[in-house]
Each structure stands twice: as C-alpha cells, then as structure tokens.
Amino acid sequence: MDKIIIESLSLQYSDGTESLRDISLGIREKAVTVLFGPAGGGKSSLLRCLNRLNDLTEVQTVSGRILLDGENILDPKTDTITLRRKVGMVFARPVVLPFSIRGNLVYGLEVMGEKRRSRLDEAVERSLRQAALWDEVKDRLDDPAVALSGGQQQRLCLARSLALEPEVILLDEPTSGLDPISTGKVEASLLELKKQYTIILVPHSVQQAARTADFAAFFLQGELIEYGDGKELFTNPQDQRTEEYITGRFG
Amino acid sequence: MESNLNWREFVITRAIKASGYSAILFVALIFYFLLKEAVPTLTEVPLGDLLAVRWYPIEDYFGLLPLLTGSLVVTLGATLIAVPFGIGTAVFIAEIAPRWMREILKPLVELLGGLPSVVLGFLGILVLAPWLRNLLDLPTGLTALAGSLLLGGIAVPTVVSVAEDALDAVPRAYREGAWAIGATRWQTIWRVTLPAAKSGVLTAIMLGVGRAIGETMTVMMVTGNAPVLATRLGSIFSPVRTMTATIAAEMGEVANGSVHYHVLFFIGITLFLISLVVNVTASSVVFKAKKRSERVLS
Amino acid sequence: MKRTFSLNRHLVQRLGFGLITLIALGTVIPIVMVVIYIAVEGGPAISWEFITGFPREGMRQGGILPAIIGTFYLTLGTAVFSVPLGVAAAIYLSEYAQDNWLTRLIRIAIINLAGIPSVVYGLFGLGLFVLFLRFGTSILSASLTLSIMTLPVIISTAEESLRSVPQAFRTVSISLGATRWQTIRRIVLPEALPGIITGVILGLERAAGETAPILFTGAAFFLPRLPGSPFDATMALPYHLFVISTQVPEMPFQIQYGTALVLIAFVLGMNLVATVIRSRARARRQW
Numbered sequence: 119m120d121k122i123i124i125e126s127l128s129l130q131y132s133d134g135t136e137s138l139r140d141i142s143l144g145i146r147e148k149a150v151t152v153l154f155g156p157a158g159g160g161k162s163s164l165l166r167c168l169n170r171l172n173d174l175t176e177v178q179t180v181s182g183r184i185l186l187d188g189e190n191i192l193d194p195k196t197d198t199i200t201l202r203r204k205v206g207m208v209f210a211r212p213v214v215l216p217f218s219i220r221g222n223l224v225y226g227l228e229v230m231g232e233k234r235r236s237r238l239d240e241a242v243e244r245s246l247r248q249a250a251l252w253d254e255v256k257d258r259l260d261d262p263a264v265a266l267s268g269g270q271q272q273r274l275c276l277a278r279s280l281a282l283e284p285e286v287i288l289l290d291e292p293t294s295g296l297d298p299i300s301t302g303k304v305e306a307s308l309l310e311l312k313k314q315y316t317i318i319l320v321p322h323s324v325q326q327a328a329r330t331a332d333f334a335a336f337f338l339q340g341e342l343i344e345y346g347d348g349k350e351l352f353t354n355p356q357d358q359r360t361e362e363y364i365t366g367r368f369g
Numbered sequence: 370m371e372s373n374l375n376w377r378e379f380v381i382t383r384a385i386k387a388s389g390y391s392a393i394l395f396v397a398l399i400f401y402f403l404l405k406e407a408v409p410t411l412t413e414v415p416l417g418d419l420l421a422v423r424w425y426p427i428e429d430y431f432g433l434l435p436l437l438t439g440s441l442v443v444t445l446g447a448t449l450i451a452v453p454f455g456i457g458t459a460v461f462i463a464e465i466a467p468r469w470m471r472e473i474l475k476p477l478v479e480l481l482g483g484l485p486s487v488v489l490g491f492l493g494i495l496v497l498a499p500w501l502r503n504l505l506d507l508p509t510g511l512t513a514l515a516g517s518l519l520l521g522g523i524a525v526p527t528v529v530s531v532a533e534d535a536l537d538a539v540p541r542a543y544r545e546g547a548w549a550i551g552a553t554r555w556q557t558i559w560r561v562t563l564p565a566a567k568s569g570v571l572t573a574i575m576l577g578v579g580r581a582i583g584e585t586m587t588v589m590m591v592t593g594n595a596p597v598l599a600t601r602l603g604s605i606f607s608p609v610r611t612m613t614a615t616i617a618a619e620m621g622e623v624a625n626g627s628v629h630y631h632v633l634f635f636i637g638i639t640l641f642l643i644s645l646v647v648n649v650t651a652s653s654v655v656f657k658a659k660k661r662s663e664r665v666l667s
Numbered sequence: 668m669k670r671t672f673s674l675n676r677h678l679v680q681r682l683g684f685g686l687i688t689l690i691a692l693g694t695v696i697p698i699v700m701v702v703i704y705i706a707v708e709g710g711p712a713i714s715w716e717f718i719t720g721f722p723r724e725g726m727r728q729g730g731i732l733p734a735i736i737g738t739f740y741l742t743l744g745t746a747v748f749s750v751p752l753g754v755a756a757a758i759y760l761s762e763y764a765q766d767n768w769l770t771r772l773i774r775i776a777i778i779n780l781a782g783i784p785s786v787v788y789g790l791f792g793l794g795l796f797v798l799f800l801r802f803g804t805s806i807l808s809a810s811l812t813l814s815i816m817t818l819p820v821i822i823s824t825a826e827e828s829l830r831s832v833p834q835a836f837r838t839v840s841i842s843l844g845a846t847r848w849q850t851i852r853r854i855v856l857p858e859a860l861p862g863i864i865t866g867v868i869l870g871l872e873r874a875a876g877e878t879a880p881i882l883f884t885g886a887a888f889f890l891p892r893l894p895g896s897p898f899d900a901t902m903a904l905p906y907h908l909f910v911i912s913t914q915v916p917e918m919p920f921q922i923q924y925g926t927a928l929v930l931i932a933f934v935l936g937m938n939l940v941a942t943v944i945r946s947r948a949r950a951r952r953q954w
Contacts, residue, residue: 406794483869
C-alpha cells in the first residue's frame with residue numbers, strides 16, 4: 119500500500135538551477151524508503167517537497183503532484199501547518215531549540231494549542247522511549263537541551279518529531295555528524311519505528327542505505343535512475359550507473 | 370480554535386507589515402508638513418531677497434546667505450577636526466590597540482556620542498569660550514571656532530564607529546598578504562587596509578558631516594548668534610549664526626503663519642533636503658562597495 | 668644598506684603608531700575629562716532638596732524636580748510609541764520583507780529618518796502634532812516627535828539582533844508545524860530580546876538628552892507644579908539646562924553644573940544599563 123505517490127514532479131529554483139526532473143515514485147507505508155545518490159542529486163529537495171518546507175526557500179516552479187493519502191499536498195490550498203504535523207522531519211545537523219529537553223519535545227504540541235500537562239508528559243515519555251533516549255535523560259528533562267551530546271541531540275530531534283505523532287518521518291542524513299555508536303542507536307530506532315511509521319531516509323553513505331532500506335531509490339542529477347526493493351537493488355542493480363555508484367566507482 | 374489562531378496570525382502579520390511601511394509614511398509626513406509651511410515663502414519673499422546678505426526678520430530682511438555661510442564655516446571647521454581625530458581613533462581601535470584597550474575605548478567613544486549636545490554647549494559657554502577668548506585675545510570666545518571644536522567632538526563618535534566597522538570588515542587575508550611580502554604593519558594600514566575600506570571611511574566622513582550640519586543646541590549656545598556673512602578667513606574667529614540655530618532661536622517667538630514663520634520652515638526644508646542627499650549618497654556608497662566585495666568573493 | 672632601510676621603515680612605523688595613539692588619546696581624554704569635570708563641579712550641588720524640590724527665586728535656588736519628572740515622562744511617552752512600532756518594523760524587515768524595491772525604499776526612509784536634524788523634527792512636530800492635530804504644546808506632542816526621531820535607532824539595532832538568531836531555529840520550528848508568528852514569538856523574539864532591549868535603551872537615551880525637538884512641541888520654561896496630564900507642557904532636564912545657562916542672568920554656577928550632572932547621570936545611566944545587558948547576553952549565548 120503506497121502512503122505517498124509522487125507523479126511527474128519537477129522543481130526548479132529561482133536562480134535557474136533545476137533540482138528535480140519528472141520524478142514518479144510510490145512510497146510504501148510502514149517501511150523505510152531510502153533515497154540515495156551523489157550530492158546534488160535532488161534528494162533533499164524531494165524531501166523538502168514532502169512537507170512543503172521548500173516554501174521557505176526560493177523555489178521558482180514546481181510541477182506534478184504529490185499525493186499523501188490521496189490528497190495533493192502541492193495544492194496551494196493545502197494547510198501546510200497540518201501537513202507538517204503529519205510529516206515530521208529530522209535534519210542533518212541536530213538543531214535543538216534554545217529550551218529545555220522537555221521544552222523541545224512539547225514545542226510542536228504547544229504551538230498546536232495542547233495545554234494539558236498529562237498529555238504533554240505522556241508525549242515526552244513516549245517519544246523519548248521511541249528514540250531510545252528515555253533512560254539517558256529521564257532525570258534531567260528540565261536541563262537545557264544544548265547540554266546533551268551530539269548523538270543525544272540528534273535523537274532528541276527525532277523524538278521531537280515523534281512527539282507530534284506524525285504518519286511520515288523524513289530524515290535528511292540524520293547521522294552525518296554522529297559517531298558509529300550513536301549512528302547504530304538511530305538506525306536501531308528506525309527498525310522499531312517502521313512498524314508504525316512511513317520512513318523516508320536520505321542516508322549519509324551507501325552502506326547505511328544498504329543496511330536500512332526496505333525500498334531504495336537512486337537519484338542522479340535530479341533524475342530517478344532506479345527504484346525497487348532494497349535487497350534486490352543493492353545486490354542486483356538493473357542500471358549500470360546504479361551499479362557503478364554502489365560499487366564505489368563514482369560519487 | 371484553529372480558525373481563531375489563523376485570525377490572530379492574520380491581524381498580527383498585518384500590524385507588523387504596517388509598522389514596516391511606517392518609516393516611509395513618516396518621511397512623507399515630515400516632507401509634507403515642512404513643504405506646506407515653507408512654500409508660501411516663495412510668494413511672500415522675492416528670491417533675490419532670500420539670497421541677500423542681511424538677516425534681520427523684524428524689519429523683514431530675510432537674506433539667507435549669512436546663515437548658509439555660518440553653517441558652512443562651522444561645519445567645515447568641524448570636519449577638519451572630526452576627520453583626523455575620527456579616522457585616527459578608528460585606525461587605532463581597529464588596527465593598533467590590543468584587545469583589552471579596544472574593549473575600553475569603544476564604549477568610551479560611544480559615551481561621547483550619548484552626551485546630550487546641550488551639555489557640550491553648556492561647557493562651551495562656561496569653559497571653552499572664556500579659554501579661547503584669553504588664548505586668542507578675542508573680544509568674545511563665542512565664535513565659529515568654538516562651535517567647530519564642539520561640533521567636531523559631536524561628529525567624532527559617528528566617524529569612529531562607521532569607519533571602525535569598515536576597517537574591521539577588511540578581510541584578514543589582505544593584511545596577511547601584505548605582511549607576507551614584507552610590509553610593516555604601518556605600511557599595511559596605509560597601503561592596504563585603509564584603501565580597501567575606502568568607501569566605508571568615506572561614508573563615515575559623510576555621516577559625520579551630516580551630523581555636524583544638523584546639530585542645533587551646541588551651535589546655538591556657543592557661536593555667538595550673529596547673523597553676519599562669513600566669507601573671510603578670519604570669520605572662524607568671529608560670531609556666526611547657523612541655519613539650525615536660527616530656527617531654534619526664533620521659532621518660539623514668531624506668529625504662526627507669518628512671513629518669518631514660513632521662512633523658518635523654508636530653512637527647515639532646506640536642511641531636510643541636505644540631510645536627505647548626504648545620507649542617501651552615503652548609504653549608496655556603502656551599498657555599492659558591498660556589492661563589489663560580493664562580486665569579488667563569489 | 669639593507670639594515671638602515673629596514674631601520675627606517677620601523678622608525679616610520681614607530682612614529683606613525685605614536686601619532687595615531689596620540690590622536691586616539693586626544694579623542695578619549697577630553698571625553699573622560701568632560702564627565703569628571705561636571706561630576707566634580709556639580710557634585711556639591713546634589714542634595715535631597717535639589718533632587719526633590721521645586722525651583723525658587725526665579726530658578727536661582729531650590730531644586731529641579733519638575734525637570735527630572737518631565738524628562739522621565741517624555742522618555743516614557745517616547746517608549747510607549749516608539750518601542751512597539753520600532754520592534755514591529757524590525758520584525759518586518761528581518762522576518763517578512765523580501766528583497767525588492769519596497770524594502771529598499773523602507774531602508775532608505777529609515778536612513779533618512781536617522782539623518783534629519785533634530786530641530787527639523789521640532790518643526791515637523793509643531794506642524795503635525797501641535798497645530799494640525801491640535802495636541803498643543805504638550806507631553807503628548809513632544810513624545811510623539813521624539814518617538815519618530817528615535818525609531819531608526821530602535822529599528823536598526825533590533826533588526827540586527829533578530830537577524831543574528833540562527834536561521835535553523837526558524838526552519839525547525841516551521842517543520843514542527845508552527846506558524847511564522849509562533850516561530851517569531853516563541854523563539855526568535857526571546858533570543859533577540861537582550862539586543863532589542865539594548866537598542867531600545869540607546870534610542871531612548873538619545874530622546875532623553877534632546878532639546879531641539881521639544882523646544883516648540885512640549886517644553887516649558889518654568890512650571891510651578893508637575894504636569895497633570897499628557898496634554899500639559901512640561902519642564903525637561905536638557906531644556907532646563909539650556910534655559911539656566913543662557914536665559915537667566917546671574918545664575919549660580921553650582922545649580923547649572925548640578926543640573927548638567929543630573930542630566931548626564933540620567934543619560935549615561937541608561938547607557939550603562941544597555942552595555943551591561945549586552946555583554947551579559949553575549950556571555951550567556953549558547954549559539
């Protein structure tokens with residue numbers, strides 16, 4: 119069952135650079151879909167289309183459709199606030215907001231208007247457990263979040279998205295700045311999370327792509343080269359460019 | 370609740386945008402209200418009379434030349450003081466002083482910028498003018514010179530802070546490049562850093578001059594307030610009257626709507642236009658320089 | 668040969684540095700001297716009666732309470748108008764404005780407002796507030812005039828402070844479903860607050876020390892009582908100093924210096940508060 123269907127999506131930035139060319143892709147529900155390929159291939163741009171974060175940057179033209187549960191989110195009438203609560207995002211660099219750990223986690227709920235302490239507390243614990251951070255921080259929820267280590271900060275960012283109970287989680291090279299142990303923890307969380315959520319991951323290496331992908335899509339210079347089952351694609355790529363990239367001949 | 374949120378967001382966004390545009394509205398309002406009261410001058414006083422050398426409003430002499438030259442002399446004097454002291458201090462702070470000294474000097478110079486001009490005028494009357502009179506053996510110390518000295522002091526903080534920013538913005542690599550080929554720090558300052566910061570330094574001078582032309586209380590208190598044509602070199606040692614001081618001194622005593630009243634607004638709009646030209650030119654110099662450096666870097 | 672050459676270069680440098688140092692000292696020493704001189708000459712005048720009493724004997728005796736209170740009211744009145752407007756304008760420029768001709772026009776307008784001579788603000792205030800809007804010579808007219816004069820200082824420092832808040836905070840907040848205004852109110856404004864407060868105080872400091880803009884809009888030569896409403900004229904410290912140093916013959920020097928001391932204490936006190944807030948915020952900043 120496809121959670122998201124992308125139909126002939128093209129995107130051009132206002133400085134004239136083309137970022138995505140005629141992408142069509144279905145994203146399976148409750149699975150990890152990996153978008154990989156060399157830098158500048160359009161992976162992040164695609165990710166930012168899925169929660170309309172591209173609205174903030176200078177985008178010239180977007181064409182095509184992105185259907186989330188059957189509704190086109192590129193429609194100008196789409197309520198982007200509701201969309202972003204449904205589609206959470208974790209960025210490459212952990213950006214903790216200048217609040218306490220708890221303050222970071224409840225931020226999204228508070229701006230939604232949730233004031234009930236019990237609901238907020240419940241969301242804090244649930245999301246921290248899902249991000250495998252609960253045991254490390256449960257005794258210091260009111261400490262400033264910047265005091266956490268880099269790996270903990272990134273897991274806090276993941277938990278912050280989860281606190282909103284999204285349906286889709288976008289991860290843009292979430293482990294690029296982390297040590298192997300923290301990376302392992304994040305990847306382990308993803309395995310748990312995919313039982314509940316639709317996950318779209320831009321990995322920071324081909325190895326990570328191969329480790330985590332249920333489905334994989336290879337992007338090169340704004341084009342979708344190949345898409346398929348993860349195991350299949352990494353062991354038996356159909357396109358020569360995909361094979362050259364995963365065997366390390368370029369990229 | 371959701372629609373309530375949207376509604377509030379809408380109102381706040383509108384209010385913020387309106388505030389953003391308000392600066393334009395205020396400039397337009399200022400221009401309009403000055404113009405409204407200044408325009409009758411052109412029908413009430415013949416142009417030739419405005420360009421005459423006698424300012425004696427009680428007998429309807431509205432010659433603006435003494436006031437213009439008065440402002441000119443005082444501002445020129447102030448510039449001659451503010452430029453070397455302002456740029457020199459900026460160079461000292463940006464290039465020579467150790468870090469701890471910077472931390473003391475910058476707030477001190479800012480402090481001078483914060484001193485009310487009326488305080489400087491007050492000290493001008495009680496301390497500077499008598500001292501000048503004795504030193505130079507003048508009939509009175511309340512002269513263009515006293516005004517220039519104090520105005521120079523008032524313009525210095527502006528020059529220092531803008532020029533120091535400009536020097537600070539010169540990339541370190543320029544300096545290191547000069548040192549690498551054997552230039553001394555002194556040579557680097559003169560041949561590399563200052564030329565690279567040229568447009569910023571120019572802006573600093575222009576803004577300082579703008580500040581001096583517009584200053585009112587200090588000049589009114591210390592220049593002796595004599596509206597005589599200042600054309601000779603010696604004028605600097607005699608009393609003068611500036612445009613700003615004329616407005617401040619006489620506006621309180623004129624009848625609303627009289628010729629004198631209109632002429633004072635005419636002087637006001639002249640000052641407004643001078644400041645407009647000076648400031649817009651100064652800021653466009655900075656703007657161009659920024660663009661150039663962006664081109665170089667990209 | 669080479670040796671003397673380099674000796675010369677270093678001699679030139681030493682002389683040059685010496686000259687520049689002298690110039691810097693020539694700038695700074697008079698500033699310090701002015702403040703010390705006024706403190707020494709005015710110090711003896713300061714007494715409880717001077718601060719809390721009314722002027723007597725044609726202002727040649729007694730205190731300066733009405734002028735102190737008047738300057739306080741004017742500063743407060745200026746804050747009421749200029750702070751919300753200035754901060755909102757800064758938010759517009761930093762968070763909403765796009766790079767187009769309108770924004771450039773706004774910036775030119777702000778630069779222009781900053782450069783208009785203070786006495787011209789006085790004329791404008793007379794024309795618009797005192798006469799056209801019929802507010803009369805009053806605290807209200809004077810505060811409004813000072814507000815517009817203060818706006819550019821507040822706008823430019825507040826904008827700089829808002830811009831220094833990392834862009835990533837905004838992106839994250841938006842991605843969590845916050846609206847633009849929620850992002851500003853909950854994250855950007857609190858982070859920029861120390862810088863904004865500093866700018867506000869510096870702007871108000873300038874307003875508190877100004878004389879020319881209030882000359883024809885709200886300043887009174889002498890008032891036997893305190894102003895009772897925003898529509899009353901008021902005495903003010905800078906104008907009072909102007910009056911007693913130029914308009915009143917045989918004025919005791921001590922009262923003049925005492926008034927000058929109270930004025931610069933008022934203004935420099937504000938300056939000090941702004942400096943402390945700024946340096947504390949810098950030390951505490953986490954990004």
